[in-house]
Amino acid sequence: MIKVPIVDSHQHFWEIDRFDYSWMPDGSPLATDYGPTDLSPLIKAAGVDYTVVVQAVSSPDEARWLLELADQYDFIAGVVGWVDLTDP
Numbered sequence: 001m002i003k004v005p006i007v008d009s010h011q012h013f014w015e016i017d018r019f020d021y022s023w024m025p026d027g028s029p030l031a032t033d034y035g036p037t038d039l040s041p042l043i044k045a046a047g048v049d050y051t052v053v054v055q056a057v058s059s060p061d062e063a064r065w066l067l068e069l070a071d072q073y074d075f076i077a078g079v080v081g082w083v084d085l086t087d088p
Contacts, residue, residue: 019056023057039075043075
């Protein structure tokens with residue numbers, strides 16, 4: 001029998017003081033750092049093999065950071081990043 005990988009296709013990571021998450025209200029339960037070490041035990045317990053990380057802000061710097069995380073963690077299968085396609 002072939003095992004089909006389970007993929008969480010939409011996941012966010014953020015470090016509150018690293019980038020501008022001004023869309024996030026003060027006092028929100030979201031307003032804390034969330035990263036791969038927070039997610040790893042949760043996806044293992046749920047039987048998820050891989051995840052795709054989606055940017056939380058429109059920032060080339062955040063895209064680079066998420067790509068660096070993808071290089072470090074095997075369970076990050078992809079990054080949905082943002083780039084300004086109108087900027088030459």
